Amino acid sequence: MDLRGCRIAGVGSYVPEEVLTNADLEKIVDTTDEWIVSHTGIRERRVIPDDQNTSDLAAEASRRALDDAGVQADQVQLIIAATVTSDTVFPGTSAILEHKLGAKRAATFDLVTGCTGFVDGIVTGAQFIQTGAYDRVLVVAAEALTRITNWTDRSTCVLFGDGAGAAVLEPTDPGAGLLGYAMDTQGFAGEHLCIPSSGSAWPPDEKAIAEHATKLYMNGHEIFKMAVRGVPYIARKAMKNAGITEEDVDWVVMHQANQRILDAAADRLHIAPEKVISNLERYGNTSAASMGIALDELYRDGRLQNGQHVLMVGFGAGFCLAGAVIRWDK
Incomplete structure (x- = not known):
């Protein structure tokens, strides 16, 4: 069986508007801007508002990726969502996202692999593209890490922020794409x-x-x-x-x-x-x-x-x- 190539046809991302700076964190825990920057390189991070969930971040990033690819939501055949901060244990974020996007033709599943999730999603989605099972796969990685952060632990609370990134996968010639x-x-x-x-x-x-x-x-x-x-x-x-x-x-x-x-x-x-x-x-x-x-x-x-x-x-x-x-x- 000859395998097709798999390319990224569209990308998109989204981060919440609220910014939490190192100066803000100095008021919460015993730390300083100088220490955080010198040890991590981080100066600020984004925080999801109370009226949003991980699936909302995923939906906005996905819409931007679909628009970039020139693909309608109802043309997507598979949605792979990578997250450790799903809205609920089940249903998974991918199922919730399918409804929010109106991707009525899409099968869905989640990947719970943490920080490797975006690459894992692309590699997994590519298998469906390369074998000819599907022609359009949406991969989205989204996290609301500030919802699971221990704000009393100064060694970790300075690190994490919220956001989402998405990619639309489509077939291409062998030797291109992945x-x-x-x-x-x-x-x-x-x-x-x-x-x-x-x-x-x-x-x-x-x-x-x-x-x-x-x-x-x-x-x-x-x-x-x-x-x-x-x-x-x-x-x-x-x-x-x-x-x-x-x-x-x-x-x-x-x-x-x-x-x-x-x-x-x-x-x-x-x-x-x-x-x-x-x-x-x-x-x-x-x-x-x-x-x-x-x-x-x-x-x-x-x-x-x-x-x-x-x-x-x-x-x-x-x-x-x-x-x-x-x-x-x-």
Whole structure:
């Protein structure tokens, strides 16, 4: 069976209007703007309003991606939503999104893989495109992380923000679009980034609430070490599978977690820093949404041109790694 190519035909992103600055955080926890910027690169982040949910962020980003692709919602055949902050445990965000968009022909499912979600969604959606099962797939990654942030933990509450990024996938000629990918999970490290009381192992109760166990926990030191080692590993594996080398990479769109991780990974990959996209200072860490937002900005400001190679690399809860190489064909 000959496989088709899969390209990104449209992109879109959305972030809430409310801005939470480092100066604002100085009033909440014992921290300073200088410390946050020097340790993370973050200056501000966006916060979802009380009258919105994750699916609302996803819907706005999706509408922008569909408009960019020239596709109507009722032409979408599959919706893949990546999030760890779904409106409800079930139904999933993708099902809620199908209704909000009016995508009445679409099948739906969610991916709960954290910060690798956007790449995971593109790779998963591409399988349906390449085999001919579907011709139009909508991938959206959206997070309302401020809803699961422990605002008493100064080591993590300074990091996270809310937003969404989306992409419309369509067929293309072989050798264009998605060229190759690699994925990996190191489950032994799952305890380092999790919500301890969020499921059947420890259903939320009074004890969990009192101990902030229903909020996000992260062992930043361990995650940093695993990311600095893991990103070059999964990036090189993805490039090998795509048949390119570091010299062929025009842009690196990495999960926006920490500027130090971005810098260290670029150095280990021997890729010039100016090729590595960073919007951390404006949005903070938006988990699954971060790469979708960064890719959309790279495209819309005119830097991303047809024929260029984009290396996308995600890392996060699981501990999961995902990389993909895309030859831009739009």
